[in-house]
Amino acid sequence: MAMRKRQLVSNELTEAALQLLALKGFDAVTIDEIATTAGVSKRTFFRYFASKEDVVVQFLADMGADMRAELAARSAEERPSAALQCAVGVPIATCADHSDRALRVVQLILRTPALHARFLERQAQWRDDLAAELAQRLGLDPDSDLYPRLAAGMALNAFDAVLHRWSGSDGAEDPAELIDRAFAVIAPALDTV
Amino acid sequence: MAMRKRQLVSNELTEAALQLLALKGFDAVTIDEIATTAGVSKRTFFRYFASKEDVVVQFLADMGADMRAELAARSAEERPSAALQCAVGVPIATCADHSDRALRVVQLILRTPALHARFLERQAQWRDDLAAELAQRLGLDPDSDLYPRLAAGMALNAFDAVLHRWSGSDGAEDPAELIDRAFAVIAPALDTV
DNA sequence: CCGCTCGTGTCACTGAGTGTCAAGATGTCA
DNA sequence: TGACATCTTGACACTCAGTGACACGAGCGG
The missing domain is CATH 1.10.10.60 (Homeodomain-like)
Known part of the structure; x- marks a missing residue:
C-alpha cells in the first residue's frame, strides 16, 4: 500500500x-x-x-533500461548493427505508440536548453550501459577496447537524430523508417569485426 | 581600452x-x-x-569554432574521415599542449554532473555546426539527408571517448594515438559515399 | 565645466533546493 | 481493539543562484 x-x-x-x-x-x-x-x-x-528538470527526464527514464534489456535479449549471433537497431527501436516504438503525449514531451525537452542538457546527461548513462552490455556480448574488455563505447554512442546518436527529425516534423515523419535510414549510415562501422 | x-x-x-x-x-x-x-x-x-557552469564550459568555448574552422580549411577532396579526424584533432592537440591546466578542467567536468550536462549541450551545438559545414562541403541538404548530422555526431563521439580515456588515465595515454584508434572504428561509416 | 555613457556596487527580490521538527497516517503485533 | 513503531507529510527557516532597479564614479566629447 x-x-x-x-x-x-x-x-x-x-x-x-x-x-x-x-x-x-x-x-x-x-x-x-x-x-x-x-x-x-x-x-x-x-x-x-x-x-524541475528531473520530473520531465524521469518520465523517459525507463527507456535506458528497456534498451539494455532488448539488447541483452537478442541472439549473440545477430550482427551488432541489427541488435542495436532493435534496442534503440524499443523506445522509439514506445514514442510512436503514445505519439500525443510523447511528442509534446520530446519537443519540450529539445526546445528547452536546461532540459536538453539533462537529457543528454541521462543518455550518457544509457550509453555506458549499452557499452557494457555490448562488451559482454562480444567478449571485449571495455577498458581497453574503444569499440563498445563508440558503437553504443553511434546507436544513441542515431536515436537522437531520429527524435530530432520526428519532433521537428511534428510527428509527421515515420520514426521506424528514419531509424532504418540512420542505421544504414552507421552500420558499416558497427559490423566491422 | x-x-x-x-x-x-x-x-x-x-x-x-x-x-x-x-x-x-x-x-x-x-x-x-x-x-x-x-x-x-x-x-x-x-x-x-x-x-557557475558557464565559467568552466566557456573556458572550452573556442573548441567548437576551432573544429569548424579546421574542417572548412581542409581540401574538399579529402575523405570525410580524414577531414573530421583533423578537425577533432585540433582541440585534442590544444588539450595535450596545456595538459596541466586542461586535464584538471576536463576531469572536473566529467566528474561533476551539472558541468557534464552543460558540456554535452555545448557539444550538441558543435555537432550542428560541424554538420552544417559537412553538408556544405559535400553538397548535401542537411534537412533531408541524415549523413551530416550522424557523421558529425560520430566524430564528436570519438572526441568524447578520447577525453574520457585521457582523463581516466590522468593524462597517461596519448590522445593522438587514441584518436587514431577511435577513427579507425568509425571511418567505415564516414567514408561510404 | 557640463553632460554623456559605460561599468560597477548595493540593495531588494523571486525561486530552487535543503535541514529540521512536529503531527498525522499507516502498519504490526499482542 | 489498543499500544507502539515507522513512514510520510507540511510548515518553517535558511542558503544560494540569478535578476531587476538604481545610484555612484570614471572616462570622454563638446
Whole structure:
C-alpha cells in the first residue's frame, strides 16, 4: 500500500508538471505551482524529484533500461548493427505508440536548453550501459577496447537524430523508417569485426 | 581600452573559478566566493557569465569554432574521415599542449554532473555546426539527408571517448594515438559515399 | 565645466533546493 | 481493539543562484 501511494503521488506530480510546462514553458512555471496543482507541498515535490528538470527526464527514464534489456535479449549471433537497431527501436516504438503525449514531451525537452542538457546527461548513462552490455556480448574488455563505447554512442546518436527529425516534423515523419535510414549510415562501422 | 579591461576581469574570474572549483569541488564553492576572490561583486560575475557552469564550459568555448574552422580549411577532396579526424584533432592537440591546466578542467567536468550536462549541450551545438559545414562541403541538404548530422555526431563521439580515456588515465595515454584508434572504428561509416 | 555613457556596487527580490521538527497516517503485533 | 513503531507529510527557516532597479564614479566629447 505504501508503495502504491507513492506511485500515485508521483504520477500526480508528473501529470501536473507536464501539463503546466507544456502549456506555459519551462521557466514560467514554479515548483510551488506544480506541487500545489498536484495537491502537495513544495517540500514533498523534492521528496519525489531532485529538480524541475528531473520530473520531465524521469518520465523517459525507463527507456535506458528497456534498451539494455532488448539488447541483452537478442541472439549473440545477430550482427551488432541489427541488435542495436532493435534496442534503440524499443523506445522509439514506445514514442510512436503514445505519439500525443510523447511528442509534446520530446519537443519540450529539445526546445528547452536546461532540459536538453539533462537529457543528454541521462543518455550518457544509457550509453555506458549499452557499452557494457555490448562488451559482454562480444567478449571485449571495455577498458581497453574503444569499440563498445563508440558503437553504443553511434546507436544513441542515431536515436537522437531520429527524435530530432520526428519532433521537428511534428510527428509527421515515420520514426521506424528514419531509424532504418540512420542505421544504414552507421552500420558499416558497427559490423566491422 | 574598454575591451581590454573586460578581458582582464573575465580572465581574473575564470582563474579564480577554476582554482577554487578544482580545489573544493563544484558544489562547495559559491559564486560570491569566486567573485570576491577575483575582487569584484557577485553582480559583476553575472555580467560576465550566465552561471557557475558557464565559467568552466566557456573556458572550452573556442573548441567548437576551432573544429569548424579546421574542417572548412581542409581540401574538399579529402575523405570525410580524414577531414573530421583533423578537425577533432585540433582541440585534442590544444588539450595535450596545456595538459596541466586542461586535464584538471576536463576531469572536473566529467566528474561533476551539472558541468557534464552543460558540456554535452555545448557539444550538441558543435555537432550542428560541424554538420552544417559537412553538408556544405559535400553538397548535401542537411534537412533531408541524415549523413551530416550522424557523421558529425560520430566524430564528436570519438572526441568524447578520447577525453574520457585521457582523463581516466590522468593524462597517461596519448590522445593522438587514441584518436587514431577511435577513427579507425568509425571511418567505415564516414567514408561510404 | 557640463553632460554623456559605460561599468560597477548595493540593495531588494523571486525561486530552487535543503535541514529540521512536529503531527498525522499507516502498519504490526499482542 | 489498543499500544507502539515507522513512514510520510507540511510548515518553517535558511542558503544560494540569478535578476531587476538604481545610484555612484570614471572616462570622454563638446
